[in-house]
Amino acid sequence: MDIQSILRRARNFLSLESQAILDTAEGLDESFARVVAEIQGALDRQRKLVLIGLGKNAGICHKLVGTFNSTGVSSAFLDPVQAMHGDLGMCRSGDVALMVSNSGETGEILQLISLLKRMGLKTVAFTGNKGSTLARSCDFRLIYRVEEEACPLNLTPTASTTAALALGDALALVSLEMRHFGKEDFAKYHPSGTLGAALILGVEDIMRTGRRLAKINSGKSVQGAIVEMTRAKAGSIAIVDEDNRLCGIFTDADLRRAILKDADVFAKPIDAFMTRDPKKVSSHSLAAEALKMFEDNQIDDILVVDEENRPLGIIDGQDLPKLRLV
Numbered sequence: 514m515d516i517q518s519i520l521r522r523a524r525n526f527l528s529l530e531s532q533a534i535l536d537t538a539e540g541l542d543e544s545f546a547r548v549v550a551e552i553q554g555a556l557d558r559q560r561k562l563v564l565i566g567l568g569k570n571a572g573i574c575h576k577l578v579g580t581f582n583s584t585g586v587s588s589a590f591l592d593p594v595q596a597m598h599g600d601l602g603m604c605r606s607g608d609v610a611l612m613v614s615n616s617g618e619t620g621e622i623l624q625l626i627s628l629l630k631r632m633g634l635k636t637v638a639f640t641g642n643k644g645s646t647l648a649r650s651c652d653f654r655l656i657y658r659v660e661e662e663a664c665p666l667n668l669t670p671t672a673s674t675t676a677a678l679a680l681g682d683a684l685a686l687v688s689l690e691m692r693h694f695g696k697e698d699f700a701k702y703h704p705s706g707t708l709g710a711a712l713i714l715g716v717e718d719i720m721r722t723g724r725r726l727a728k729i730n731s732g733k734s735v736q737g738a739i740v741e742m743t744r745a746k747a748g749s750i751a752i753v754d755e756d757n758r759l760c761g762i763f764t765d766a767d768l769r770r771a772i773l774k775d776a777d778v779f780a781k782p783i784d785a786f787m788t789r790d791p792k793k794v795s796s797h798s799l800a801a802e803a804l805k806m807f808e809d810n811q812i813d814d815i816l817v818v819d820e821e822n823r824p825l826g827i828i829d830g831q832d833l834p835k836l837r838l839v
Contacts, residue, residue: 526663526671533672534679536658548637548653549687551609552586555635556692558607561587563634565596566613567621569670570677574613577681583702584689593621596628606633611655611681614638615673617645626650639681641673655680714800719833720817720826721747728753728824731760735771735786736779738763748831749814751824752787758822761787764814793818796825803828 514522552562562581564574574590581588591600591610604610610629614622617640626647629636638651641659648654657680663671727745729738731754742750742765749764763783771778771786778786793816794803803815807830817826 529661529663530672530675533657533659533676536660537656537676537680540656540658544654544656545684545687548655548684549691551635551637551653552684552688553691555607555609556586560605560607560609561589563589563591563604563608563610564613565591565593565610565622565625567593567619569674570613570615573674573678573681574611576678577611577685580682580685581688583699584685585692585694585698585702586685586688593619593625596625597621601628601632604629604632604634608634609637610634611637611639612647612651613640613677614645614647615641615659615670615677617642617647619647623647623650639677641676655684715796716794716798716800716803716817716828717796717826719800719803720828721745721832722826726824726827727751729783730755731784732782734779735763735768735781735783738783739768739779747814747827748829749827750783751816751827752783753824757824759791759793759816759818759824760784761789762791762814762816763787766813791816794828795820804833807833 555562564578566572566574571590571592578588578590589603591603610625612622612625617638623646626636630652635653636651637653637655638645638647639655639657640647641657642648643654643656648656657673657676659673659676661667662669662673663675725745725747727738727742727747727750729741729750729752731752738750738752742748749762751762752760754760761784763786767786767788768778775781792806792810792812794806796817796819798817806812806815813830815828816824817828819825
């Protein structure tokens with residue numbers, strides 16, 4: 514095949530997988546809501562979600578276990594073969610078993626249903642076949658819709674695994690929203706690496722304060738502002754009113770622009786050249802929120818203010834690499 518033929522086939526395969534997700538979304542009904550409620554009930558009982566799958570579906574289960582655990586839903590994977598040789602011991606009455614099988618006729622999965630029910634677990638059929646033995650035998654049903662696999666032979670699990678994974682993600686995220694799971698909660702489960710540092714740290718942990726915060730009163734000269742910025746070794750300065758409330762910010766870039774417009778800029782009031790209503794964050798914000806503000810606005814410094822809009826510190830973009838936040 515030539516390049517265009519390769520690209521055309523790839524786009525066709527992606528379209529088939531995308532369509533499977535759209536069809537699954539359209540087919541959602543009250544069964545989905547009942548499963549969400551059952552998972553919430555298990556959490557209230559301090560029980561867990563057990564995901565069970567074989568072959569390609571085992572990979573889906575492992576991914577969803579990671580997603581659920583990272584969002585505060587205690588989860589574990591149960592290999593259906595090993596379950597028959599002792600691993601059923603991980604299950605407890607009140608757990609919820611999510612049983613994944615595209616056909617709904619996987620023998621190793623089906624033989625577990627009665628055992629799990631006898632142990633007091635609620636069972637959920639997670640399948641692409643609503644008329645299957647699995648769907649008929651479980652307490653709840655989650656059905657994803659797949660007209661055809663993306664595989665040209667219609668054999669290799671492709672669109673079906675994509676739809677199943679997307680449906681599992683939707684289950685995890687709706688559960689997250691129902692529990693009002695926030696950034697602070699997320700941070701508890703991601704303490705390592707750049708993501709963990711950004712989520713755990715507050716802006717108060719990374720801002721410059723005291724003599725490292727360049728600040729000057731409104732009405733003072735640009736020259737006075739430059740002196741204060743030099744003293745603080747800062748690339749910007751906060752301008753405040755007589756009540757110490759923020760009026761604006763003046764940066765090195767503002768200085769360069771001002772000089773191009775007015776050669777006598779140094780003797781003039783800083784107010785004429787400052788940026789009014791600058792980007793700022795609350796002192797109660799997480800470092801992650803400040804990072805997003807840096808990324809969205811392409812700025813070098815962000816002021817940290819209290820409830821009265823008084824500057825408490827400044828986050829200098831040059832400090833972020835040292836803190837391993839970028």
